[in-house]
Amino acid sequence: MVELNSIYKRIIPKILVSTHHKSLTPQALTTKFYEPFRFIGEPESQALIFQSNGADELFLVNLSPKSIAHSSFRRIVENVNRNIFMPLAVGGGIFTYDSASGYFDLGIEKIVVERIFETSPKELIKVISTFGSQSVVGSCSFWGDEASFLGEVKQRSVLRPESLVERVKFMEDCGVGELLLNDVSRDGTRKGSNLSVLHEVLGMTKLPIIDSCGFGKTSDFIASLSLGSSAVAVGTYFAFVDQSFLQLRGQLSNHGIRVRM
Amino acid sequence: MKGLVGILALKSSNYKSIMRAFSHLGYIPSAIIKPKEISVFSHIVIPGVSTFGSVVNELHELDLFYDIQNLIGTETKVLGLCAGMQIMGTGSAENPQVVGLSWFNYQVQTLNNPEGQRVFHTGWNSTLNSSDLKSKELQECGVFYFNHSFFVCASDSPSKTFTFTPFMNNRVLSSFQHLNIRGIQFHPEKSQISGLSILNDFAQW
Numbered sequence: 001m002v003e004l005n006s007i008y009k010r011i012i013p014k015i016l017v018s019t020h021h022k023s024l025t026p027q028a029l030t031t032k033f034y035e036p037f038r039f040i041g042e043p044e045s046q047a048l049i050f051q052s053n054g055a056d057e058l059f060l061v062n063l064s065p066k067s068i069a070h071s072s073f074r075r076i077v078e079n080v081n082r083n084i085f086m087p088l089a090v091g092g093g094i095f096t097y098d099s100a101s102g103y104f105d106l107g108i109e110k111i112v113v114e115r116i117f118e119t120s121p122k123e124l125i126k127v128i129s130t131f132g133s134q135s136v137v138g139s140c141s142f143w144g145d146e147a148s149f150l151g152e153v154k155q156r157s158v159l160r161p162e163s164l165v166e167r168v169k170f171m172e173d174c175g176v177g178e179l180l181l182n183d184v185s186r187d188g189t190r191k192g193s194n195l196s197v198l199h200e201v202l203g204m205t206k207l208p209i210i211d212s213c214g215f216g217k218t219s220d221f222i223a224s225l226s227l228g229s230s231a232v233a234v235g236t237y238f239a240f241v242d243q244s245f246l247q248l249r250g251q252l253s254n255h256g257i258r259v260r261m
Numbered sequence: 262m263k264g265l266v267g268i269l270a271l272k273s274s275n276y277k278s279i280m281r282a283f284s285h286l287g288y289i290p291s292a293i294i295k296p297k298e299i300s301v302f303s304h305i306v307i308p309g310v311s312t313f314g315s316v317v318n319e320l321h322e323l324d325l326f327y328d329i330q331n332l333i334g335t336e337t338k339v340l341g342l343c344a345g346m347q348i349m350g351t352g353s354a355e356n357p358q359v360v361g362l363s364w365f366n367y368q369v370q371t372l373n374n375p376e377g378q379r380v381f382h383t384g385w386n387s388t389l390n391s392s393d394l395k396s397k398e399l400q401e402c403g404v405f406y407f408n409h410s411f412f413v414c415a416s417d418s419p420s421k422t423f424t425f426t427p428f429m430n431n432r433v434l435s436s437f438q439h440l441n442i443r444g445i446q447f448h449p450e451k452s453q454i455s456g457l458s459i460l461n462d463f464a465q466w
Contacts, residue, residue: 007407010385056384085285085457086406107277107279107281109451131312135310208384231384
């Protein structure tokens with residue numbers, strides 16, 4: 001019998017793209033504190049693996065928009081989208097209406113934006129009025145470990161947790177359709193996501209929340225999804241854990257989490 | 262025989278993903294940008310991924326609106342996806358000043374939770390047969406990818422042949438068929454194998 005009113009929880013692989021120090025060719029990689037940690041292959045082949053595993057959705061993020069030309073990342077997006085038939089969200093370096101519409105023009109259905117809230121929110125509002133709120137994921141990178149706050153990770157600014165509330169409200173006012181929470185202090189550590197921040201944000205908004213950063217064990221997924229996140233986005237997890245989507249879903253289902261089987 | 266599939270090339274839509282899906286299935290889809298091209302195709306798709314107003318306004322800009330409007334009741338099969346389905350009604354709370362194709366007498370509503378707050382139906386969800394509407398034993402007939410915050414209520418379905426999806430105490434009209442028209446709220450082009458079979462079925466209709 002079908003459960004009423006309950007949408008399936010999503011597991012979303014994140015393919016982060018950057019340039020290798022030995023090669024200018026953009027590659028997929030895992031990160032630690034949002035810094036390149038290990039290169040794992042071509043984004044296109046990674047996407048095909050996730051497609052064959054039946055991932056619920058895919059994030060493709062240009063981690064180095066200053067060093068990867070817009071045209072070459074756009075080509076990667078085009079190649080990935082050519083071969084997959086699941087939802088694709090693209091992020092990194094989207095600061096204007098034109099850069100956003102350039103990706104929609106390739107046939108993708110969602111963008112992930114972050115710095116545009118600081119640089120040009122009016123451009124984002126224009127995007128939303130054309131493509132709809134459901135097409136925009138508002139990303140929020142913060143440093144959850146207050147004691148070791150860095151202010152920025154190289155050139156990537158991160159918020160303090162106390163600034164997060166204000167940012168979430170602003171993103172909601174701008175009209176985004178989903179929120180992505182990135183606790184950079186947990187990125188790549190595999191010690192679990194920031195549940196206290198997730199709990200706080202869940203109390204502030206009715207937007208679907210995608211929890212990210214720090215997932216290392218099945219119990220981390222169970223904790224986040226049980227608390228109320230709509231989805232979990234993982235970059236490192238599938239690169240280092242000898243576990244398939246099917247196994248993870250089976251374990252989540254056994255714990256009462258509604259996932260596609 | 263395989264249908265000759267034409268997809269409206271709306272810039273605010275993801276029509277290129279829909280084209281790729283039909284190509285993957287072995288069809289040779291074409292992008293429609295001019296009114297005179299409409300009569301060439303046996304099957305026409307109105308794509309989504311945008312607002313109600315963007316779809317309607319772009320149809321007017323391309324001078325396609327009235328030619329598309331005249332397709333109801335003809336031999337040409339029409340499929341509207343997401344916002345492409347919503348514009349088959351009279352109007353939408355998303356852009357109240359914009360008038361839709363008005364094929365059907367439904368008004369697109371804001372998706373609210375029981376507390377009256379706007380919510381987003383984003384992710385994979387089940388579709389259920391219309392015969393289940395009053396049944397307590399609901400049986401799933403497919404799982405597809407949804408992404409919207411405006412919806413058509415299942416009770417406003419233009420026909421008795423439809424599926425619906427329960428979400429936050431709303432009954433979302435997830436698909437229907439009436440005359441030569443099919444409307445689908447979810448995204449078959451992004452719903453993996455189950456979605457591709459929906460598109461294939463349309464092209465074979």
